[in-house]
Amino acid sequence: MLCAGALLPTSLIAGELTQYQANYDILRKGKNHGEAVRELKKMGDDTYELTYHSNIEWMIFSDSREETSKFTFKDGKVTPHHYNMIRTGTGPDKDYKIDFDTTNKVVTSSASEYPLKCEWTDEFQDAISYQVQVREGLKKGETSFSFPLIDKKGNRRDYNFEVVEKEMISLPIGNVEAIKVKRLYDNDKRQAIAWFAPEMDYMLVRMWKGEKGMEQFEVQMNSFTVTAPTAIAPATAQQPQEAN
Template sequence: MRLQKLIKSTLFIGSALLSIHTFALTPFQATYQFSYNGHNISTATRSLQSLENNRWVYKFSAKAGILASANETSQFTFNNQNVTSNSFTRATKYLGMSDALTINFNQSEKKVSTNKDGTSRSFKLENNPLDELNAEIQIREDLKNNHLKPVYYITDAKGIDARKFINLGEETIKTQYGTFKTMKFKLEHNKPERNTLFWLAPELDYLPVKVAHNDGSNSYGISLINYKWQ
C-alpha cells in the first residue's frame, strides 16, 4: 500500500506547480520519470486543457507496470489569477485493489462534499480551498506574480488543511529535458517523518522539473522528461 500512496502523491507534488505569458494560462503536457526507492519504474504525465467560460481541466496519470496505476482529474475556473475549485476525482489500483475519491465544491452553497471508497462527508467551504492538482496551478501563478501566499488550503477526503511552502533558495538541476536554474521549495507536512522538496524552473513558468519525497523508509521522485505547450 505504501507504493500506492506514493504514486497517488506524485500528483500534488509536482505537486507544486503554466503559461507562456505572465497573465494567462496555457495548455500544456509534461512527462516525468517516476522512481521509487531509487529505482525508475514508470512515467507520469500531467496535462492542462482549456474549456469554455474560463473553465479548465488538469489531468494526471501514472502507471507502474502491472503493479499500480493512478489517474486524477481537477476541474476549475480561473479568473484574475485565482483558481476556483469545481470538482476533483482520483482512481487508483494496486495489485488488484482499488481506491476512489471524489470531491465536489458547491460554490453557491459554500459546501464541500467528498466520497472516499463509499464513505461520504461534507464540510463548510471557506478560504477558497484548492485540491491536490489545481493547487499546483495557483502556486505557479502566484510565483509568476511575486505573491506567494503564507499558506494554501488543500482539500482531502476528511477536510481542508493549511499547507506552507518554504523557499530554500536557488539551485541548478539537470534533467533529461535539459539543465535549469530553479527555485527550491519545501512543502510542510504534519508528520515529522515526511518531507517533500521540489525544484521549479522560472523559464518554464515555474513548472516542477524535479520532486523528491521521503516518507519514513520509503521515497519517490519525479524528473522532467518532456514538456510541450499545446
C-alpha cells in the same frame, strides 16, 4: 542538448494559463520504475482541466492512478469545482469524487450521501489544483503558501510550503535553473520538495518525496509540449516545440 527554458513560452495570452502536456520519469534510488503525464487544457472561458496520470512498478508493488481537477482561473486565482481520483494496484483501490459548490458554499463527496460537514472557505484547493496556484504565487515573487484541502471524508488538511532557494538542476531535458519549494509538515518524518522552472513559465520539473530521511520516489520531467489551439494562439505566436 537544447536549453529547456528556451522552448516553453510564458502564457500565450495575458491572464490565461499555458496549455501543455508534460511527461515525467518516476525514479527510486536512481532507477526508473514508472512514468507520469501531466496535462492542462482550457475547456472554456476561464475554465481549465488538469489531469495527472501515473504508473509505477517496483518489485511486487504496482500503483496506477489518475487525478482530474476542473477549475476556473480568474485574476490569478484558482478556484476548484470538481476533483476525481481513481487508483488501482497493490493494496485497496480508490475511486471518489469531490465537488466544490461555490454558489451554495458546500462540499460534496461521492463517499458521502450528504454534504460534508466542513466550514467553507473560498481558499479551498483540491489535491492537484493547488500546484497551479503555487506556480501563480511564484510568478508574483511569493515565498510561502498555505492551502486548505478537504479529503473525501470531510477532513481538512492544510498544505503549507516555503521557498528554499534557487538552484541549477540536471534533468533529462537538460540543465534547468529552478525554484526549490519545500512542503512543511507537523513533524520531520515526512519530506516533500518540488522544483519549478521560471524560464519554463514556472513549470513543475522535479519532485522528491521521502520519509524518515529515506527516499520514497523522485519525479523528473523528460519532455513537454505546449498545446495551444489555433483559436487561442494566433499563427504569429511561438509554435509548440518538444524537448528531445
